[in-house]
Amino acid sequence: MLPFKSLIVLDKSAEMAVFLQLAGQIRQLISEGLLPTGQKLPGTRQLAELLRLHRKTVIAAYDELLAEGWLEARAGSGTFVAGHLPVVLPKPIEKAADSQKGRGEPGFQFVRKPHLARPLLLMNDGLRLDDGFPDIRIAPMDELARAYRSYFRWGNPQQHFGYGDPKGNRLLREELSVFLNETRALRTTPDNILVVRGSIMGIHLASTLLLEPGQTAVVGETNWSGANMNFLQTGADLLTVAVDGHGLDVEALAELCRHRPVRLVYVTPHHHYPTTVTMPPDRRLRLLQLSQQYGFVILEDDYDYEFHYLRRPILPLASADPHNMVIYVGSLSKSVAPAFRIGYVVAPETVIDELARLRRIIDRQGDTMLEFAVGQLFRNGDLRRHLKKAHLTYEARCQHFCSLLKEELPDVVQFAKPEGGLAVWARFDRQFDLNQLAGKARREGLTFADGLAHNPPGQWLNSTRLGFASSTETELEQSVAVLRKLTRG
CATH class of the missing domain: 1.10.10.10 (Winged helix-like DNA-binding domain superfamily/Winged helix DNA-binding domain)
Structure with a gap:
Protein backbone atom coordinates (compact mmCIF):
# COMPACT_ATOMS: atom_id res chain seq x y z
CA MET A 1 0.00 0.00 0.00
CA PRO A 90 5.71 7.07 -11.79
CA LYS A 91 8.31 9.52 -10.54
CA PRO A 92 10.22 8.87 -7.31
CA ILE A 93 7.96 9.41 -4.31
CA GLU A 94 8.53 12.77 -2.65
CA LYS A 95 7.59 13.80 0.80
CA ALA A 96 4.56 16.07 0.87
CA ALA A 97 6.60 19.03 2.11
CA ASP A 98 9.15 18.62 -0.71
CA SER A 99 6.45 18.33 -3.36
CA GLN A 100 5.31 21.87 -2.57
CA LYS A 101 8.68 23.38 -3.59
CA GLY A 102 9.25 25.14 -6.86
CA ARG A 103 5.64 26.21 -7.41
CA GLY A 104 6.93 29.44 -8.94
CA GLU A 105 8.73 27.68 -11.79
CA PRO A 106 7.00 25.86 -14.68
CA GLY A 107 7.71 22.36 -15.87
CA PHE A 108 8.47 23.63 -19.38
CA GLN A 109 10.97 25.96 -21.04
CA PHE A 110 10.21 29.41 -22.42
CA VAL A 111 12.27 32.36 -23.62
CA ARG A 112 12.52 35.38 -21.37
CA LYS A 113 12.92 38.50 -23.50
CA PRO A 114 15.19 41.12 -21.94
CA HIS A 115 13.39 44.05 -23.59
CA LEU A 116 10.27 43.26 -21.54
CA ALA A 117 12.10 43.78 -18.23
CA ARG A 118 10.87 47.31 -17.66
CA PRO A 119 10.56 48.81 -14.15
CA LEU A 120 6.99 49.08 -12.91
CA LEU A 121 5.84 52.59 -12.09
CA LEU A 122 3.55 52.79 -9.08
CA MET A 123 2.00 55.82 -7.40
CA ASN A 124 3.34 55.39 -3.87
CA ASP A 125 2.19 57.14 -0.74
CA GLY A 126 4.26 60.02 0.57
CA LEU A 127 6.13 62.66 -1.37
CA ARG A 128 6.89 61.94 -5.03
CA LEU A 129 8.36 63.56 -8.09
CA ASP A 130 7.05 61.00 -10.52
CA ASP A 131 7.39 60.45 -14.26
CA GLY A 132 4.76 63.10 -15.00
CA PHE A 133 1.42 61.87 -13.68
CA PRO A 134 -1.72 63.97 -13.24
CA ASP A 135 -3.13 64.77 -9.81
CA ILE A 136 -6.04 62.37 -9.32
CA ARG A 137 -7.30 64.57 -6.48
CA ILE A 138 -8.57 67.13 -9.00
CA ALA A 139 -10.06 64.55 -11.40
CA PRO A 140 -13.84 64.95 -12.07
CA MET A 141 -14.84 61.92 -10.02
CA ASP A 142 -18.31 63.14 -9.00
CA GLU A 143 -19.15 63.98 -12.60
CA LEU A 144 -17.87 60.59 -13.71
CA ALA A 145 -20.00 58.83 -11.09
CA ARG A 146 -23.12 60.63 -12.35
CA ALA A 147 -22.29 59.64 -15.92
CA TYR A 148 -21.85 56.01 -14.84
CA ARG A 149 -25.27 56.04 -13.16
CA SER A 150 -26.88 57.39 -16.31
CA TYR A 151 -25.53 54.38 -18.20
CA PHE A 152 -27.74 52.09 -16.13
CA ARG A 153 -30.84 54.24 -16.60
CA TRP A 154 -30.56 54.97 -20.30
CA GLY A 155 -31.19 52.86 -23.38
CA ASN A 156 -31.50 49.17 -24.11
CA PRO A 157 -29.89 46.87 -21.49
CA GLN A 158 -29.17 44.27 -24.16
CA GLN A 159 -27.20 46.85 -26.08
CA HIS A 160 -25.46 48.21 -22.98
CA PHE A 161 -24.32 44.92 -21.48
CA GLY A 162 -23.79 42.80 -24.58
CA TYR A 163 -20.89 42.80 -27.00
CA GLY A 164 -20.05 46.15 -28.52
CA ASP A 165 -17.97 47.55 -31.34
CA PRO A 166 -14.23 46.74 -30.98
CA LYS A 167 -13.54 50.26 -32.25
CA GLY A 168 -15.05 51.68 -29.08
CA ASN A 169 -18.27 53.22 -27.82
CA ARG A 170 -19.88 55.25 -30.60
CA LEU A 171 -20.71 58.22 -28.35
CA LEU A 172 -17.09 58.56 -27.24
CA ARG A 173 -15.76 58.28 -30.80
CA GLU A 174 -18.19 60.96 -31.93
CA GLU A 175 -17.16 63.30 -29.11
CA LEU A 176 -13.46 62.58 -29.58
CA SER A 177 -13.79 63.37 -33.28
CA VAL A 178 -15.31 66.78 -32.51
CA PHE A 179 -12.77 67.47 -29.75
CA LEU A 180 -9.73 66.51 -31.84
CA ASN A 181 -10.94 68.47 -34.84
CA GLU A 182 -11.48 71.58 -32.73
CA THR A 183 -8.33 71.45 -30.60
CA ARG A 184 -5.82 69.84 -32.98
CA ALA A 185 -7.16 70.80 -36.45
CA LEU A 186 -7.50 67.14 -37.40
CA ARG A 187 -10.02 66.18 -40.04
CA THR A 188 -11.64 63.11 -38.57
CA THR A 189 -14.94 61.30 -38.43
CA PRO A 190 -15.78 58.70 -35.78
CA ASP A 191 -14.67 56.03 -38.28
CA ASN A 192 -11.12 57.43 -38.15
CA ILE A 193 -10.87 56.70 -34.41
CA LEU A 194 -10.12 53.51 -32.49
CA VAL A 195 -10.59 53.71 -28.71
CA VAL A 196 -7.97 51.64 -26.86
CA ARG A 197 -6.89 51.00 -23.29
CA GLY A 198 -4.24 53.70 -23.08
CA SER A 199 -1.80 54.90 -25.70
CA ILE A 200 0.50 51.91 -25.16
CA MET A 201 -2.20 49.60 -26.53
CA GLY A 202 -2.48 51.81 -29.60
CA ILE A 203 1.30 51.65 -30.09
CA HIS A 204 1.21 47.88 -29.68
CA LEU A 205 -1.52 47.46 -32.28
CA ALA A 206 0.11 49.86 -34.74
CA SER A 207 3.53 48.22 -34.45
CA THR A 208 1.98 44.76 -34.83
CA LEU A 209 0.20 45.90 -37.99
CA LEU A 210 3.09 47.77 -39.57
CA LEU A 211 6.30 45.96 -38.61
CA GLU A 212 7.64 42.61 -39.75
CA PRO A 213 10.78 40.88 -38.41
CA GLY A 214 13.88 42.48 -39.87
CA GLN A 215 12.21 45.74 -40.87
CA THR A 216 13.60 48.98 -39.43
CA ALA A 217 11.93 51.15 -36.80
CA VAL A 218 13.62 54.41 -35.78
CA VAL A 219 13.31 56.25 -32.46
CA GLY A 220 15.20 59.01 -30.70
CA GLU A 221 18.39 58.18 -28.83
CA THR A 222 16.46 58.98 -25.67
CA ASN A 223 12.95 57.62 -25.93
CA TRP A 224 10.06 56.06 -24.02
CA SER A 225 10.97 52.48 -23.20
CA GLY A 226 7.32 51.40 -23.45
CA ALA A 227 7.36 52.18 -27.16
CA ASN A 228 10.76 50.58 -27.68
CA MET A 229 9.52 47.36 -26.12
CA ASN A 230 6.67 47.10 -28.58
CA PHE A 231 8.89 47.62 -31.61
CA LEU A 232 11.39 45.04 -30.41
CA GLN A 233 8.57 42.60 -29.70
CA THR A 234 7.69 42.54 -33.41
CA GLY A 235 11.21 41.41 -34.30
CA ALA A 236 12.01 44.71 -35.99
CA ASP A 237 15.49 46.21 -36.00
CA LEU A 238 15.34 49.23 -33.67
CA LEU A 239 17.72 52.04 -34.61
CA THR A 240 18.19 55.39 -32.92
CA VAL A 241 19.05 58.90 -34.10
CA ALA A 242 20.29 61.81 -32.05
CA VAL A 243 18.04 64.06 -29.98
CA ASP A 244 19.02 67.67 -29.25
CA GLY A 245 17.39 70.76 -27.78
CA HIS A 246 14.77 70.71 -30.56
CA GLY A 247 13.85 67.05 -30.43
CA LEU A 248 14.60 64.36 -33.01
CA ASP A 249 17.44 65.27 -35.39
CA VAL A 250 15.62 64.89 -38.70
CA GLU A 251 18.77 65.41 -40.79
CA ALA A 252 20.37 62.46 -39.01
CA LEU A 253 17.22 60.54 -39.89
CA ALA A 254 17.55 61.61 -43.53
CA GLU A 255 21.12 60.31 -43.61
CA LEU A 256 19.95 56.99 -42.18
CA CYS A 257 17.19 56.72 -44.78
CA ARG A 258 19.73 57.21 -47.58
CA HIS A 259 21.51 54.03 -46.50
CA ARG A 260 18.72 51.65 -45.57
CA PRO A 261 14.92 51.36 -45.90
CA VAL A 262 12.95 52.56 -42.88
CA ARG A 263 9.44 51.30 -42.20
CA LEU A 264 8.39 53.35 -39.15
CA VAL A 265 9.56 56.42 -37.22
CA TYR A 266 8.19 56.98 -33.70
CA VAL A 267 8.15 60.56 -32.40
CA THR A 268 6.78 62.58 -29.48
CA PRO A 269 7.17 66.00 -31.12
CA HIS A 270 4.97 68.09 -28.84
CA HIS A 271 6.95 67.25 -25.69
CA HIS A 272 9.76 64.84 -26.49
CA TYR A 273 9.95 62.00 -24.00
CA PRO A 274 11.88 62.17 -21.74
CA THR A 275 13.47 65.61 -22.33
CA THR A 276 10.15 67.55 -22.77
CA VAL A 277 11.51 69.72 -25.65
CA THR A 278 9.16 70.76 -28.47
CA MET A 279 10.00 70.05 -32.11
CA PRO A 280 9.90 73.34 -34.09
CA PRO A 281 7.83 73.79 -37.27
CA ASP A 282 10.76 73.52 -39.71
CA ARG A 283 11.71 70.08 -38.40
CA ARG A 284 8.10 68.97 -38.47
CA LEU A 285 7.75 69.90 -42.13
CA ARG A 286 11.06 68.22 -42.97
CA LEU A 287 9.96 65.04 -41.18
CA LEU A 288 6.73 64.96 -43.20
CA GLN A 289 8.73 65.49 -46.41
CA LEU A 290 11.08 62.63 -45.53
CA SER A 291 8.09 60.38 -44.81
CA GLN A 292 6.72 61.05 -48.28
CA GLN A 293 10.15 60.73 -49.94
CA TYR A 294 11.19 57.46 -48.29
CA GLY A 295 7.79 55.94 -47.60
CA PHE A 296 8.05 55.40 -43.84
CA VAL A 297 5.07 55.68 -41.49
CA ILE A 298 5.21 58.28 -38.73
CA LEU A 299 3.79 57.06 -35.42
CA GLU A 300 3.06 60.27 -33.50
CA ASP A 301 2.52 59.86 -29.76
CA ASP A 302 0.90 63.01 -28.36
CA TYR A 303 0.63 61.88 -24.75
CA ASP A 304 0.06 65.25 -23.00
CA TYR A 305 -1.04 67.70 -25.70
CA GLU A 306 -3.50 69.49 -23.39
CA PHE A 307 -0.75 70.90 -21.18
CA HIS A 308 1.34 73.51 -22.99
CA TYR A 309 2.10 76.72 -21.10
CA LEU A 310 4.27 79.24 -22.97
CA ARG A 311 2.06 79.72 -26.03
CA ARG A 312 -0.64 77.98 -28.00
CA PRO A 313 0.25 74.33 -28.57
CA ILE A 314 1.88 73.57 -31.90
CA LEU A 315 -0.52 71.49 -33.96
CA PRO A 316 0.29 67.80 -34.39
CA LEU A 317 2.09 66.41 -37.40
CA ALA A 318 -1.15 64.63 -38.24
CA SER A 319 -2.89 67.95 -38.82
CA ALA A 320 -0.43 68.88 -41.60
CA ASP A 321 -0.18 65.47 -43.24
CA PRO A 322 -1.52 65.65 -46.82
CA HIS A 323 -0.48 62.12 -47.74
CA ASN A 324 -1.94 60.18 -44.77
CA MET A 325 1.46 58.94 -43.60
CA VAL A 326 0.87 59.71 -39.90
CA ILE A 327 -0.82 57.48 -37.33
CA TYR A 328 -1.74 59.67 -34.36
CA VAL A 329 -1.94 58.22 -30.83
CA GLY A 330 -3.20 60.02 -27.74
CA SER A 331 -4.48 59.32 -24.25
CA LEU A 332 -6.79 60.61 -21.56
CA SER A 333 -4.76 58.85 -18.85
CA LYS A 334 -2.41 61.84 -18.48
CA SER A 335 -5.30 64.31 -18.75
CA VAL A 336 -7.51 62.79 -16.05
CA ALA A 337 -6.02 59.83 -14.15
CA PRO A 338 -3.87 56.79 -15.03
CA ALA A 339 -6.70 54.45 -13.98
CA PHE A 340 -8.79 55.86 -16.84
CA ARG A 341 -7.45 53.41 -19.40
CA ILE A 342 -8.68 55.31 -22.43
CA GLY A 343 -6.46 56.14 -25.34
CA TYR A 344 -7.18 56.57 -29.03
CA VAL A 345 -5.64 55.96 -32.42
CA VAL A 346 -6.43 58.28 -35.34
CA ALA A 347 -5.74 56.97 -38.85
CA PRO A 348 -7.39 56.45 -42.24
CA GLU A 349 -10.54 54.36 -42.00
CA THR A 350 -9.06 51.24 -43.63
CA VAL A 351 -6.20 51.28 -41.11
CA ILE A 352 -8.63 51.67 -38.20
CA ASP A 353 -10.65 48.70 -39.52
CA GLU A 354 -7.57 46.48 -39.53
CA LEU A 355 -6.40 47.71 -36.12
CA ALA A 356 -9.86 46.85 -34.75
CA ARG A 357 -9.51 43.31 -36.12
CA LEU A 358 -6.15 42.99 -34.38
CA ARG A 359 -7.62 44.39 -31.19
CA ARG A 360 -10.32 41.67 -31.18
CA ILE A 361 -7.79 38.87 -30.78
CA ILE A 362 -6.37 40.31 -27.56
CA ASP A 363 -9.31 42.33 -26.18
CA ARG A 364 -12.79 41.85 -27.64
CA GLN A 365 -13.78 45.37 -26.69
CA GLY A 366 -12.92 48.09 -24.22
CA ASP A 367 -14.66 49.13 -21.03
CA THR A 368 -18.00 50.09 -22.54
CA MET A 369 -19.32 51.72 -19.37
CA LEU A 370 -16.21 53.85 -18.85
CA GLU A 371 -16.15 54.86 -22.52
CA PHE A 372 -19.81 55.87 -22.38
CA ALA A 373 -19.26 57.83 -19.16
CA VAL A 374 -16.29 59.73 -20.59
CA GLY A 375 -18.28 60.38 -23.76
CA GLN A 376 -20.97 61.95 -21.58
CA LEU A 377 -18.35 64.11 -19.83
CA PHE A 378 -17.26 65.39 -23.22
CA ARG A 379 -20.84 66.00 -24.38
CA ASN A 380 -21.97 67.97 -21.33
CA GLY A 381 -18.74 69.97 -21.09
CA ASP A 382 -17.49 68.54 -17.79
CA LEU A 383 -14.29 67.16 -19.27
CA ARG A 384 -13.40 70.36 -21.08
CA ARG A 385 -13.94 72.29 -17.84
CA HIS A 386 -11.70 69.84 -16.03
CA LEU A 387 -8.96 70.18 -18.65
CA LYS A 388 -9.07 73.97 -18.37
CA LYS A 389 -8.84 73.77 -14.56
CA ALA A 390 -6.03 71.19 -14.72
CA HIS A 391 -4.10 73.33 -17.21
CA LEU A 392 -4.14 76.34 -14.88
CA THR A 393 -3.24 74.18 -11.87
CA TYR A 394 -0.33 72.41 -13.54
CA GLU A 395 1.01 75.61 -15.08
CA ALA A 396 1.16 77.19 -11.62
CA ARG A 397 2.85 74.10 -10.20
CA CYS A 398 5.38 74.10 -13.03
CA GLN A 399 6.26 77.73 -12.35
CA HIS A 400 6.56 77.11 -8.60
CA PHE A 401 8.63 73.95 -8.97
CA CYS A 402 11.06 75.49 -11.43
CA SER A 403 11.53 78.47 -9.10
CA LEU A 404 12.22 76.11 -6.22
CA LEU A 405 14.82 74.15 -8.19
CA LYS A 406 16.53 77.36 -9.29
CA GLU A 407 16.58 78.89 -5.81
CA GLU A 408 17.24 75.82 -3.63
CA LEU A 409 19.35 73.54 -5.88
CA PRO A 410 21.26 75.85 -8.26
CA ASP A 411 24.51 73.85 -8.06
CA VAL A 412 22.82 70.44 -8.03
CA VAL A 413 20.27 70.41 -10.85
CA GLN A 414 20.48 71.88 -14.33
CA PHE A 415 17.28 72.13 -16.35
CA ALA A 416 15.38 74.12 -18.92
CA LYS A 417 11.93 75.18 -17.91
CA PRO A 418 9.58 73.04 -20.02
CA GLU A 419 7.20 74.69 -22.44
CA GLY A 420 4.59 72.18 -21.38
CA GLY A 421 3.96 68.71 -20.03
CA LEU A 422 3.90 67.41 -16.47
CA ALA A 423 7.60 66.93 -15.67
CA VAL A 424 10.99 68.66 -15.70
CA TRP A 425 13.98 66.98 -17.36
CA ALA A 426 16.65 67.44 -14.70
CA ARG A 427 20.39 66.80 -15.10
CA PHE A 428 22.11 66.31 -11.74
CA ASP A 429 25.69 67.30 -11.06
CA ARG A 430 27.84 64.20 -11.50
CA GLN A 431 29.09 64.34 -7.92
CA PHE A 432 25.60 63.09 -7.00
CA ASP A 433 24.99 59.59 -8.32
CA LEU A 434 21.27 59.57 -9.13
CA ASN A 435 20.84 55.89 -8.30
CA GLN A 436 22.26 56.40 -4.80
CA LEU A 437 20.44 59.70 -4.34
CA ALA A 438 17.07 58.14 -5.24
CA GLY A 439 17.69 55.39 -2.68
CA LYS A 440 18.51 57.90 0.07
CA ALA A 441 15.44 59.96 -0.86
CA ARG A 442 13.15 56.94 -0.53
CA ARG A 443 14.36 56.47 3.02
CA GLU A 444 13.42 60.12 3.65
CA GLY A 445 9.91 59.58 2.27
CA LEU A 446 10.47 60.99 -1.25
CA THR A 447 10.16 58.85 -4.38
CA PHE A 448 11.60 59.71 -7.78
CA ALA A 449 13.12 57.67 -10.62
CA ASP A 450 16.87 57.06 -10.69
CA GLY A 451 17.02 57.85 -14.43
CA LEU A 452 18.76 54.61 -15.40
CA ALA A 453 15.99 53.78 -17.89
CA HIS A 454 16.80 56.97 -19.82
CA ASN A 455 20.48 56.19 -20.40
CA PRO A 456 21.30 55.30 -24.03
CA PRO A 457 23.67 52.30 -24.34
CA GLY A 458 27.15 53.22 -23.14
CA GLN A 459 26.08 56.64 -21.78
CA TRP A 460 25.45 57.93 -18.28
CA LEU A 461 23.23 60.98 -18.42
CA ASN A 462 22.70 61.25 -14.66
CA SER A 463 19.33 62.76 -15.59
CA THR A 464 15.74 61.99 -14.78
CA ARG A 465 12.19 63.27 -15.08
CA LEU A 466 10.87 65.06 -11.99
CA GLY A 467 7.10 65.23 -12.21
CA PHE A 468 5.42 68.21 -10.58
CA ALA A 469 1.75 67.91 -11.59
CA SER A 470 0.66 65.28 -9.06
CA SER A 471 1.96 67.30 -6.06
CA THR A 472 0.59 70.44 -4.46
CA GLU A 473 2.84 73.46 -4.10
CA THR A 474 3.37 72.60 -0.43
CA GLU A 475 4.32 69.02 -1.34
CA LEU A 476 6.73 70.33 -3.98
CA GLU A 477 8.39 72.53 -1.35
CA GLN A 478 8.75 69.53 0.97
CA SER A 479 10.18 67.42 -1.85
CA VAL A 480 12.78 70.00 -2.78
CA ALA A 481 13.66 70.38 0.90
CA VAL A 482 14.48 66.65 1.02
CA LEU A 483 16.72 66.97 -2.04
CA ARG A 484 18.42 70.02 -0.56
CA LYS A 485 19.06 68.16 2.70
CA LEU A 486 20.57 65.15 0.88
CA THR A 487 22.82 67.23 -1.40
CA ARG A 488 23.94 69.92 1.00
CA GLY A 489 26.97 67.84 1.96
Missing part, protein backbone atom coordinates in the same frame (compact mmCIF):
# COMPACT_ATOMS: atom_id res chain seq x y z
CA LEU A 2 1.21 3.52 -0.80
CA PRO A 3 2.07 5.71 2.19
CA PHE A 4 -1.14 7.70 1.95
CA LYS A 5 -0.59 9.22 5.34
CA SER A 6 2.66 10.84 4.11
CA LEU A 7 1.52 11.69 0.59
CA ILE A 8 -1.80 13.32 1.47
CA VAL A 9 -1.73 16.47 3.57
CA LEU A 10 -5.06 18.11 4.36
CA ASP A 11 -5.71 21.52 5.87
CA LYS A 12 -8.97 21.52 7.83
CA SER A 13 -8.73 25.30 8.34
CA ALA A 14 -8.65 26.05 4.60
CA GLU A 15 -11.65 27.47 2.76
CA MET A 16 -11.76 24.48 0.38
CA ALA A 17 -13.83 21.57 1.71
CA VAL A 18 -11.72 18.68 3.03
CA PHE A 19 -13.36 16.13 0.71
CA LEU A 20 -12.40 18.30 -2.29
CA GLN A 21 -8.83 18.57 -1.01
CA LEU A 22 -8.71 14.77 -0.66
CA ALA A 23 -10.17 14.23 -4.12
CA GLY A 24 -7.71 16.67 -5.62
CA GLN A 25 -4.69 15.01 -4.05
CA ILE A 26 -5.80 11.52 -5.11
CA ARG A 27 -6.31 12.90 -8.62
CA GLN A 28 -2.73 14.28 -8.50
CA LEU A 29 -1.34 10.90 -7.41
CA ILE A 30 -3.07 9.28 -10.40
CA SER A 31 -1.77 11.97 -12.78
CA GLU A 32 1.80 11.43 -11.55
CA GLY A 33 1.58 7.63 -11.95
CA LEU A 34 1.89 6.89 -8.24
CA LEU A 35 -1.59 5.32 -8.40
CA PRO A 36 -1.45 3.35 -11.67
CA THR A 37 -4.36 2.27 -13.83
CA GLY A 38 -6.26 -0.60 -12.17
CA GLN A 39 -4.76 0.05 -8.71
CA LYS A 40 -7.15 -0.77 -5.88
CA LEU A 41 -7.69 2.01 -3.36
CA PRO A 42 -8.09 1.50 0.37
CA GLY A 43 -11.62 1.08 1.62
CA THR A 44 -13.34 4.19 2.84
CA ARG A 45 -13.21 3.07 6.48
CA GLN A 46 -9.50 2.20 6.25
CA LEU A 47 -8.51 5.47 4.56
CA ALA A 48 -10.60 7.46 7.03
CA GLU A 49 -8.69 5.87 9.90
CA LEU A 50 -5.30 6.52 8.23
CA LEU A 51 -6.06 10.19 7.63
CA ARG A 52 -8.15 10.69 10.80
CA LEU A 53 -11.20 11.76 8.86
CA HIS A 54 -14.89 10.99 9.12
CA ARG A 55 -15.77 8.11 6.80
CA LYS A 56 -18.40 10.26 5.05
CA THR A 57 -15.64 12.67 3.99
CA VAL A 58 -13.77 9.86 2.23
CA ILE A 59 -17.00 8.58 0.66
CA ALA A 60 -17.69 12.09 -0.69
CA ALA A 61 -14.17 12.30 -2.17
CA TYR A 62 -14.49 8.87 -3.83
CA ASP A 63 -17.92 9.80 -5.20
CA GLU A 64 -16.41 12.98 -6.69
CA LEU A 65 -13.67 11.02 -8.45
CA LEU A 66 -16.12 8.32 -9.60
CA ALA A 67 -18.31 11.01 -11.16
CA GLU A 68 -15.30 12.56 -12.92
CA GLY A 69 -14.16 9.20 -14.29
CA TRP A 70 -10.90 8.91 -12.36
CA LEU A 71 -12.12 5.93 -10.35
CA GLU A 72 -14.40 2.96 -11.00
CA ALA A 73 -16.33 0.81 -8.54
CA ARG A 74 -16.39 -2.97 -8.99
CA ALA A 75 -19.24 -4.72 -7.23
CA GLY A 76 -17.96 -6.87 -4.38
CA SER A 77 -14.31 -5.91 -5.04
CA GLY A 78 -13.88 -2.27 -4.08
CA THR A 79 -12.79 0.98 -5.72
CA PHE A 80 -10.06 1.10 -8.37
CA VAL A 81 -8.23 3.61 -10.52
CA ALA A 82 -10.18 3.65 -13.80
CA GLY A 83 -8.92 1.19 -16.38
CA HIS A 84 -9.33 3.52 -19.36
CA LEU A 85 -6.75 6.04 -18.13
CA PRO A 86 -3.36 6.14 -19.92
CA VAL A 87 -0.36 4.52 -18.25
CA VAL A 88 1.89 7.07 -16.52
CA LEU A 89 5.40 6.10 -15.44
